[in-house]
Amino acid sequence: MNEYTRLADTIFPNIKETLEDIEKKYPPRNISSSAEVTRFAPSPTGFLHTGSLCTAMIAKKVAKDSKGIFYLRIEDTDQKREVAGSDEQVTKELIKFNIVPDEGYFSEVLEKGKYGPYKQSKREYIYQVIVKHMISQGMAYPCFCSFEELDAIRKIQEAKKERTGYYGEYATCRNLTPGEAISRVQAGIPYVIRFKSKGNHMEHFAIHDEVKGDLNLSQNDMDIVLLKSDGLPTYHFAHLVDDHFMHTTIVIRGEEWLASLPIHIELFDTLGFKRVKYAHLPVIMKIDETGKKRKLSKRKDPEAAVSFFLEAGYPVEALMDYLLTIANSNYEQWMLANPGVSSDEFKFSFAHTASDGALFDLDKIKNISKDNLARKSGEQLTEYAYKWSKEYSKDLKEIIDRDYNYFVKIMSIEKDKENPRKDYENYGEIFDKVKFFYDDYYEEIYNKGLDLRSDFSHELIKKVIANFIEYSDMKLKEEDWFEVCKENAKQIGFAPNKKELKNNPDIYKYMIADYMEIIRVIITGRKNSPNLYYCLNIIGLPRILERLEKVAGNL
């Protein structure tokens, strides 16, 4: 038994299994060589971030496009930052956006797949086996430096204007003999396990990134921490172990990880593990108050949390479409050329992924969302809005519940036209725009006061109401009905069009638009509404008369 093995046994006396044993437990996946295995690996520190959703979407797409596997892994190795329950929350939100993992973590009681556990805190044993192996091979060692000592080292480095970190001559614990290390461990001195880097910072190596292209990076020479004093791994080590044994083929993550790529490469090479491919995605940016670019921030930007879009009632496909336009520059053209086709049909390619971060553009999402809602039929729109309302809007749910078909009629206004109306940006806007179709809400609007223009005299308004009641025939077809309205209006002095009004200022003071405005405001309580003919038809003659007579009577 050599010294390193003794050290390893001293630190992990209860670990009997070897690296080979673990390898056997997680054999290569039985999939074709072109199939990609991707993962989404959030740390449960809060709600799902819009940028993370984008990353997850891409990972899912890459797996799906290649008939591979997409799995979800929870990276909960930092117990200090952990927010209770957010692992399940993130998972649920992901699924709401139709990003359903093929395997991985679903909840505390449900995991799918043979490569688990998929929650890092439950994989402690595996990490320890690997670390023990590394110690016994002289690839890793215990470090007894305290936070204070580390801090002192950093200060010296800063003073000398050298790189900060635990490396080279500063990595004092790497020179401890196994014997010395054993006695310190036995003496109960706290320690972490560090990687013994063989890299040279002055030397470079070539590496290909799917997004960034060919890179030339400095070798790593940091003796980074593998296992923290609490026995849990750092991100770097967990990445090595998990992505190796779960047989990830391509790691898709944010570009904040690019700087530590040399560490990961050295780790994979040292263990003799097959390197994975990498795709480092740019982060979504935003212009802050001072005019500077910065990352979308969960604290400052409501749109950084996906719940923002869920609550506002944007269709999930709209957000996904938008994120895809950022992720693949050719997606927008494809989307325009294939209206209504699911984005699942689109082939994602890293060749069209920008390498710098886009500014988040809410206007664009609104536009995409409007299009999306306009394309839905009245029935579909009602179905989706109703589903949304169950979770996010009592008021909307309540009016739909009163009479589902009545609501469908409202949502169907002019849907059969060549260019359907784009009335709503999201489900959250519907209620307010639709209230007037309901008598109790109309009553509310009426009581607040109808917004009739002040240059309309009471006499004029009464005249219009009387004329409309007498001559308007709701049984007519739309065009005919409107023609009749024009004629009637003309009888009481309203020009039938702009030209006539302009050309005959002595005859006309008002035109048909004004006539209709009076009716519109009285019936709907607003100056703008969808096509009046359809509104009136849905509300029905008795209630129209009621509203008109009420106004006339109170003038």
Added chain:
RNA sequence: GGCCUGUUGGUGAAAUGGUUAACACAUUGCCCUCUCAAGGCAACAUUCACGGGUUCGAAACCCGUACAGGUCACCA
């Protein structure tokens, strides 16, 4: 500060050495129109961060400069 990455209009971007720098969002104007929402048409980068070079020819290639972002933890 070191290292890495990037820079085409207000925004997302196309164009990978060859005529007027696509397209989409936003904005503005006009048309259509019962209002609104749409829709149609048009305007919006004399120029691709800046300086130099290579070339018959550069937004594209090379070199500098500037600016921006990322990163330098027992956080991920």
